[in-house]
Amino acid sequence: xxxxxxxxxxxxxxxxxxxxxxxxxxxxxxxxxxxxxxxxxxxxxxxxxxxxxxxxxxxxxxxxxxxxxxxxxxxxxxxxxxxxxxxxxxxxxxxxxxxxxxxxxxxxxxxxxxxxxxxxxxxxxxxxxxxxxxxxxxxxxxxxxxxxxxxxxxxxxxxxxxxxxxxxxxxxxxxxxxxxxxxxxxxxxxxxxxxxxxxxxxxxxxxxxxxxxxxxxxxxxxxxxxxxxxxxxxxxxxxxxxxxxxxxxxxxxxxxxxxxxxxxxxxxxxxxxxxxxxxxxxxxxxxxxxxxxxxxxxxxxxxxxxxxxxxxxxxxxxxxxxxxxxxxxxxxxxxxxxxxxxxxxxxxxxxxxxx
Amino acid sequence: xxxxxxxxxxxxxxxxxxxxxxxxxxxxxxxxxxxxxxxxxxxxxxxxxxxxxxxxxxxxxxxxxxxxxxxxxxxxxxxxxxx
Ligand SMILES: [Fe+2]
Ligand SMILES: [Fe+2]
Numbered sequence: 001x002x003x004x005x006x007x008x009x010x011x012x013x014x015x016x017x018x019x020x021x022x023x024x025x026x027x028x029x030x031x032x033x034x035x036x037x038x039x040x041x042x043x044x045x046x047x048x049x050x051x052x053x054x055x056x057x058x059x060x061x062x063x064x065x066x067x068x069x070x071x072x073x074x075x076x077x078x079x080x081x082x083x084x085x086x087x088x089x090x091x092x093x094x095x096x097x098x099x100x101x102x103x104x105x106x107x108x109x110x111x112x113x114x115x116x117x118x119x120x121x122x123x124x125x126x127x128x129x130x131x132x133x134x135x136x137x138x139x140x141x142x143x144x145x146x147x148x149x150x151x152x153x154x155x156x157x158x159x160x161x162x163x164x165x166x167x168x169x170x171x172x173x174x175x176x177x178x179x180x181x182x183x184x185x186x187x188x189x190x191x192x193x194x195x196x197x198x199x200x201x202x203x204x205x206x207x208x209x210x211x212x213x214x215x216x217x218x219x220x221x222x223x224x225x226x227x228x229x230x231x232x233x234x235x236x237x238x239x240x241x242x243x244x245x246x247x248x249x250x251x252x253x254x255x256x257x258x259x260x261x262x263x264x265x266x267x268x269x270x271x272x273x274x275x276x277x278x279x280x281x282x283x284x285x286x287x288x289x290x291x292x293x294x295x296x297x298x299x300x301x302x303x304x305x306x307x308x309x310x311x312x313x314x315x316x317x318x319x320x321x322x323x324x325x326x327x328x329x330x331x332x333x334x335x336x337x338x339x340x341x342x343x344x345x346x347x348x349x350x351x352x353x354x355x
Numbered sequence: 356x357x358x359x360x361x362x363x364x365x366x367x368x369x370x371x372x373x374x375x376x377x378x379x380x381x382x383x384x385x386x387x388x389x390x391x392x393x394x395x396x397x398x399x400x401x402x403x404x405x406x407x408x409x410x411x412x413x414x415x416x417x418x419x420x421x422x423x424x425x426x427x428x429x430x431x432x433x434x435x436x437x438x
Contacts, residue, residue: 063405063407110388113388117384120385133371190368193368336373339372339374342373342374343377346374346376347374
């Protein structure tokens, strides 16, 4: 999902897409292994059966019995993930009309359209758990469900579009790749589809920054400024540190989540360092250095107090994002009504012909 | 969705639409942005009757004891060709 900030064995070297493919293969392989014929017998303990399926790395499917808390956790997580995809269109949408060339404009348009698609796949996955999309949209609009706090930061320059693709989509991928192995079938399958699309997002962002960083001095400064502003909010996308993370242990036991917030954050930092070097940009962290004994980079943690403030609604753009979404939803009402009216008219006409 | 000519249709996902025609268009927009398909079927969810997981064992039981439906059940004498 976009982040763990609102509340979740992969062979390295094959790249993230390789990991997605490995997850997909594991899904097929687990299905083929078929723990056994089918569902629990009439006198079998449903909870034990559920645990057995999860422990065997098999998927729980919509009509299977599941603990109420598992269902609720998934609905919340998938919904907030879906909301993030939908709200996440705004910061970049801001630059579609001002993209520097027709090519960049077409690419950005396709990227933002993908995000809408991700939102829709995810709402559909959430609906399999017995809640409707209308209810979920309502929970977003009335502020009872959150979206990733990263989208409450403004996109001030074109370089920000590059930084979002590289860092925000990059962090999203690091979060999402393990979700391709989530124990809930519809979510895992949606994530596989999403991850395959995400790698284009990350690469287009990286390419934007690479172009700027190798352009004029002014362009390079713009790219550096974008990195300076987006670095820590991107690290915060992985959520609070493990010591303060409330939902983690249970989600791990249910195999909704596979790695802790801090593990994923570390993985992200380790990936970014070399990528930043190739860009010729400096990650704004004087403490960033290789730790030989940990075989990982030491780095400065993001400001978690700031994260909490943004989650609570005090980020630079929270109000603007929600207002825009409410307006877009209200302005789109006539389209939904017209489509329904047209469908009703067609049914009527068909009935007349039949009569 | 049929990914390519010669393959069977497989389920790719769900969506909302007021009628079948728009469901087709929405499915095209949502699920074929990268040429993932050459043919789409849409079916209203309400028209699907699903077997229930509760009765799955009993429901599929009749096939469980009929190993002789598989060719591997049979002993083929050594030396027999084209069988
Ligand atoms: Fe996305
Ligand atoms: Fe994306």
